[in-house]
Amino acid sequence: MEDRQVLKVGDRVEQMCVTCKEERGHIVASVSKSGKVTRVSCPICHSRVPYKGGATRTPSTKIGTPYDRARTYRRGQTMMHPNFGEGEVTAVIETGKIDVLFADRMRRLIHAGA
Numbered sequence: 022m023e024d025r026q027v028l029k030v031g032d033r034v035e036q037m038c039v040t041c042k043e044e045r046g047h048i049v050a051s052v053s054k055s056g057k058v059t060r061v062s063c064p065i066c067h068s069r070v071p072y073k074g075g076a077t078r079t080p081s082t083k084i085g086t087p088y089d090r091a092r093t094y095r096r097g098q099t100m101m102h103p104n105f106g107e108g109e110v111t112a113v114i115e116t117g118k119i120d121v122l123f124a125d126r127m128r129r130l131i132h133a134g135a
């Protein structure tokens with residue numbers, strides 16, 4: 022079975038964001054001809070940084086906790102939505118609302134709030 026990860030622009034990779042000082046899923050911003058990710062951008066602070074991955078890091082397995090509107094989400098948390106797939110909370114808008122970045126676009130979801 023071929024398990025080599027082929028990434029393309031718009032995919033997500035885990036990387037430490039130097040601005041946020043947190044490890045999070047970054048969006049692949051550019052890929053070299055040989056298929057290596059060269060630059061990624063942080064969905065929170067929007068900084069574009071060189072991809073330092075290199076290490077054989079498997080896509081985060083911590084992602085996949087099913088979305089549950091009864092939960093309280095915090096910025097940076099990840100979820101697996103039944104319709105939209107994997108997402109990461111990029112902002113808590115107001116009590117009961119969160120912005121979640123999914124593979125295709127940002128969506129506003131509800132949650133329990135604080």
Ligand SMILES: [Zn+2]
Binds near residue numbers: 038040065068
């Ligand atoms: Zn950041």
